[in-house]
Amino acid sequence: MKRTILLISGIAGLCFSSMNKSPGPEDSFERQVEKVADSIKVDDIVVKNLFKYQILAHKKGSFNAELITEKVYLPHQKLWDSCYAMIFGEKNAALFNTEAGMQKWNQTLYPQNKVQFDEKVKKLLKVNLNRTLSCNLKKFSRLVPYHPKAVISIVFTPLTGIGFGGCSSDQFALELNHENTDPEYTLEKGLPHELNHLVYENFRNKDAGKDTALSQTIDEGFACYFTWVFFEGKIQKYTAVENMSKEQWEWYLNNEKKIFAGVKPYFSDASGSNPLLRNDQIKLFPTAPKTLNYWLGFRIVEKYVEKHGPDSWKDIYKLTAKEVLEKSGYESYISSL
Structure with missing residues (x-):
């Protein structure tokens, strides 16, 4: 399972505003x-x-x-x-x-x-x-x-x-x-x-296509989208996706149509060795920051929620990855670019 590693700073504390008190000086480590x-x-x-x-x-x-x-x-x-x-x-x-x-x-x-x-x-x-x-x-x-x-x-x-x-x-x-x-x-x-x-x-695990690149993409993108939901929109969407910078996010938006066209042929690939999951090695998009599948998965989930309502992210647990893509309207959105 993918690890989460980077620091997000400057976020108002939801649960944390009342708990950032430093230990008293009388307390040893x-x-x-x-x-x-x-x-x-x-x-x-x-x-x-x-x-x-x-x-x-x-x-x-x-x-x-x-x-x-x-x-x-x-x-x-x-x-x-x-x-x-x-x-x-x-x-x-x-x-x-x-x-x-x-x-x-x-x-x-x-x-x-x-x-x-x-x-x-x-x-x-x-x-x-x-x-x-x-x-x-x-x-x-x-x-x-x-x-x-x-x-x-x-x-x-x-x-x-x-x-x-x-x-x-x-x-x-x-x-x-x-x-x-x-x-x-x-x-x-x-x-x-x-x-x-x-x-x-x-x-x-109940999805016949659970090992495909599309399934991995939806899984990671959904986890990123849920993080954004968890913090009630108080973090930027790009920070919820591998702690991207605004500039990195804009690179993806500027290349969104090319990215989708380039990786779509690999959606059904179950080898784990494809540009969607391993762009760091295969370099289909050599200047892409972070990882393609986290960002693309987030965008597909985001479009699903835009289409079906703010609480519809809860639907995704029970949908197959293919169903999420089809019902998101993401491909139609890409065609309109």
């Missing part, structure tokens, strides 16, 4: 970490703050190996055993699917990277992690007529690769130390995007 909830649960979505004990296991300069087992490994054992151990291969599996392996790398990872890791966590503390998570999850539950089951852990890892994503809905992770992850942005703005993927995925 360690004390602030202790106040972070072990987990936040809303309906069937659980976010586990495993990073908390990856830090506290080193309290007062000593290492508590049992804390890693009890508070990091066992609470989300499926993530470590079935996802990380698989992703990084047999050679590295024992790092993640054994207690001894988990304890070994946790003994050195935080002390060796303390300055960088602490800075990441301080960003989360600044926005009040407990309230931000709770607020976003509750708002998602109110907006979306379908409630996914998901378990998401916020972690530090010795090998990174997920960013923000996972192997299945109960094996999701946000890697705080991934080089392209801004955790503050991801939890405030990226979480709605990823949760929408989880809801739509349940319906998409």
Whole structure:
């Protein structure tokens, strides 16, 4: 599942205006970490703050190996055993699917990277992690007529690769130390995007064309459009699509007809290797910023909603990708350009 990584700045805070109070000077960093909830649960979505004990296991300069087992490994054992151990291969599996392996790398990872890791966590503390998570999850539950089951852990890892994503809905992770992850942005703005993927995925998997480039395009575009809906239009549409700049968005608008004509032949392709999904490699449009399918999917969904009404985005969960395109009127719009 695609990861969301960039920072959106300057956005009025919806849930966040009341939670940006800096911790009091009397609170040490360690004390602030202790106040972070072990987990936040809303309906069937659980976010586990495993990073908390990856830090506290080193309290007062000593290492508590049992804390890693009890508070990091066992609470989300499926993530470590079935996802990380698989992703990084047999050679590295024992790092993640054994207690001894988990304890070994946790003994050195935080002390060796303390300055960088602490800075990441301080960003989360600044926005009040407990309230931000709770607020976003509750708002998602109110907006979306379908409630996914998901378990998401916020972690530090010795090998990174997920960013923000996972192997299945109960094996999701946000890697705080991934080089392209801004955790503050991801939890405030990226979480709605990823949760929408989880809801739509349940319906998409029933579509015979679920593996096509068009299906992937609608999936990503819908997640971007939902993010814009989630923030009630208080972010620009272009920022909801991979945090584009206004200039990047205008490039797409200026080339919209060419883009559609160029990628339409690949809508039914299920190989994953086509210009719509991999323009970064195939370079059908070498000067295109960001990724074609996120933008095109957003535009198709946008046209669908323009045609069917402001709440019609909820229809898309139950429609196939082909139906969304056909009912959006997007092709007619392109013909009129």
